[in-house]
Amino acid sequence: MTTLLIADHDGAALSPATLRAVSAARALGTPIDLVVLGGAPELAAKGAEFAGIDRVLRVDAPADLSTEAVAALLKSLVAARGAGAVVAAATSTGKDVLPRLASLLDVMIVADVVAIEGPNVFTRPIYAGNALERLRSLDGVKVVTVRASAFQPAAQGGAAAPVEEMSRAECEAIIGSAVPARLVSREVSETERPDLGSARIVVSGGRALGSAERFDEVIAPLADVLGAAIGATRAAVDAGYAPNDLQVGQTGKIVAPDLYIAAGVSGAIQHLAGMKDSRVIVAINTDPEAPIFAVADYVLVGDVFSVVPELTKALSAS
Numbered sequence: 001m002t003t004l005l006i007a008d009h010d011g012a013a014l015s016p017a018t019l020r021a022v023s024a025a026r027a028l029g030t031p032i033d034l035v036v037l038g039g040a041p042e043l044a045a046k047g048a049e050f051a052g053i054d055r056v057l058r059v060d061a062p063a064d065l066s067t068e069a070v071a072a073l074l075k076s077l078v079a080a081r082g083a084g085a086v087v088a089a090a091t092s093t094g095k096d097v098l099p100r101l102a103s104l105l106d107v108m109i110v111a112d113v114v115a116i117e118g119p120n121v122f123t124r125p126i127y128a129g130n131a132l133e134r135l136r137s138l139d140g141v142k143v144v145t146v147r148a149s150a151f152q153p154a155a156q157g158g159a160a161a162p163v164e165e166m167s168r169a170e171c172e173a174i175i176g177s178a179v180p181a182r183l184v185s186r187e188v189s190e191t192e193r194p195d196l197g198s199a200r201i202v203v204s205g206g207r208a209l210g211s212a213e214r215f216d217e218v219i220a221p222l223a224d225v226l227g228a229a230i231g232a233t234r235a236a237v238d239a240g241y242a243p244n245d246l247q248v249g250q251t252g253k254i255v256a257p258d259l260y261i262a263a264g265v266s267g268a269i270q271h272l273a274g275m276k277d278s279r280v281i282v283a284i285n286t287d288p289e290a291p292i293f294a295v296a297d298y299v300l301v302g303d304v305f306s307v308v309p310e311l312t313k314a315l316s317a318s
């Protein structure tokens with residue numbers, strides 16, 4: 001039995017979530033094959049140096065593969081390699097592909113796992129993170145997405161694992177005409193800032209910011225000075241103050257940075273579900289009773305429009 005670990009990458013680099021997912025996959029106790037679908041050839045070589053990887057399979061997959069095609073390809077790899085588990089970080093790609101794979105294999109998806117005890121027992125948050133479920137899966141193949149922030153990154157730079165290649169022709173032959181869907185286009189928002197999902201510091205703004213202009217004026221300078229990613233509440237996103245991909249929470253991104261600054265955020269349960277595992281939480285709110293204060297390590301009762309620029313100024317000067 002092996003575990004297939006699906007590498008998460010943007011074509012040019014493996015994501016930090018992949019390194020953390022290696023640690024999760026190791027807890028299953030079986031050899032790990034890292035599957036790198038497409039992207040630059042160097043990605044496979046890089047992944048081969050992750051401690052705990054036994055083999056790397058680089059698939060020369062076309063960039064326009066649809067989710068359906070990737071799931072079909074993985075199903076075939078599961079059979080060919082006798083895999084007992086398929087693991088991916090719970091990134092947009094992992095959350096897209098693995099439920100479909102589970103459906104093709106007729107097994108349950110074990111989603112958003114935060115702890116793994118051996119090959120069958122998994123812990124995952126339920127009810128928007130208000131309870132932890134410990135479950136035993138009896139499926140022959142475990143299909144698992146892991147919350148990367150819950151696992152330590154694996155070491156890098158060790159002895160390289162062997163890299164095998166699957167050619168474009170082999171890949172196309174597996175997918176063949178069984179999967180007529182093709183990806184037409186992909187829009188990626190370009191940003192100089194760290195990726196929200198893996199940033200060490202996140203500055204989030206809420207409805208209190210009042211407009212997109214004020215959100216940018218107040219939140220962006222603080223994020224700039226801290227080298228932080230920007231996040232937002234759903235209320236701020238729905239009001240058009242921030243783009244959708246910045247939403248933190250139950251229906252947005254799950255983050256667990258070293259420092260999370262919540263400015264003008266009430267702390268609704270759905271927002272907390274996405275950030276309450278942050279190491280240090282700083283909350284700024286005019287309401288001393290704001291629920292966000294219950295999870296915050298440092299609270300500042302004050303107006304975001306004066307407090308945040310003051311903080312930014314003080315940090316710039318230091």
Ligand SMILES: Cc1cc2nc3c(=O)[nH]c(=O)nc-3n(C[C@H](O)[C@H](O)[C@H](O)COP(=O)(O)OP(=O)(O)OC[C@H]3O[C@@H](n4cnc5c(N)ncnc54)[C@H](O)[C@@H]3O)c2cc1C
Binds near residue numbers: 252286
């Ligand atoms: C199914 C479902 C899923 C959801 N998923 C998400 C999710 O993923 N993420 C998410 O964030 N929400 C989510 N929500 C919405 C959530 O319930 C809240 O409505 C939302 O988080 C509130 O956002 P907010 O804190 O920005 O706004 P509000 O609740 O309006 O809070 C604004 C806060 O700003 C404070 N404030 C006002 N003026 C100032 C000022 N000048 N200075 C400082 N503080 C000030 C107020 O005291 C208040 O606490 C979801 C809801 C549902 C039903």
